[in-house]
Amino acid sequence: MKKDKEERATCYEIKWKPPVHDVLKINIDGSMDPANASGGWGLVFRDELRVVAGLGASHMEHLQDVLHSEAEAYLQSLFQAQIWCISRVHVELTHNFWCNRSREASNGAIFTDIKFQISLNFSVFSIL
Template sequence: MEIDTRCPVCLRLDEDGGHCFLKCKYAKQCWRALGLEEEREMLCKCSSSMQVSENIMSMQESKRILIIGLLWSWWDARNKVNAGTERRSIDEIIYRARLVTQNVQELPTNAESINARERDRRWVPPGRDVWKINVDAAFLEKDLGGAWGFVVRDDHSRAVLAGAGRIAVVSDALCAEARACIEALMVAANQGMQHVMVETDSQTLVKALQTDEFDRAQGGVLFREAKFLMATMFSSASVVHVHRSCNLVAHELARAGRIRDLDHPAVWVHPLPDFVIALLVRESAEPLVP
């Protein structure tokens, strides 16, 4: 029985660890796109996998995490090709690597820091004449579907708008979050709101809407649409990250959106339904995390 030992991605050379992660022409493009060519060349000079690992672990933390994210993303993409699926684009591989980096950086360092941050995490009203829009989404991986929810409150903490709906097809949780943001922005714009602040518990969504870093990645069209709405439909618009304890109403509305008819999303204008008012009361009374 003949075994094909060529690299499944470039189909050029026999594949070993060095070729797979550092020398394959497509892997090289990923390292260069992330500004890590110098580090790649240094790792190519290592004489063993152990030495490669030691060099990576001795690097500055942000660079170390980025390289580990790239290695994971590349290995996952390589395995997909080996299984017969289409090769992922360099942009998508880089996007997934950065997503790993972002998720790792969001992890708390120790229990004490968790407690210190949790104690002060309550929803707070926006500044004068600003509408605060809390958005959240649900992603159903099995069905590649999702749902969205949002609530809009004024500078006196009064809720004046809320909405919930289903998403027929969505590729991942981040894209679902972007859809929730778009739905909320369109409703707010239609209501004539001029100064808005969007709050989300997804740090990655905030980064995608504050920079162009994810514009060419999967879901890039959604990020660009949300940024276009913020830039053209409002006098001022911003997006900020909040802890999930500040986003409970939007979270529950997204859960409610899962059972909505696809063709009939709900948008409620003041006075809001009793169940939304109950969610608002529950959020304000939610006990602080010890």
């Protein structure tokens, strides 16, 4: 029984990896309550020493699905980086954001805006 618990804990253990020097890493998450089509987003910017350089969170309304909440969270992180004059970032996203492409068409405008914001406003941009 103890071995099973240890295996499960190890299986879900995720280690935070720092960005390279002079780049801030952004961790992002979005959530949604399908009962009322609302949710929230959160983000944190950290440097290679794990020092928090900025954070944010807010409520969202009129969400279509979970992918929509994730995409909005991603977009908000890009807007925050611009407001804070951060142009060198590394983004870490949830697995759901990249693997759930079947509903990308319903959120196509957000993905287009994300790509545009990246190309326009960042000198260093990498994604994990």
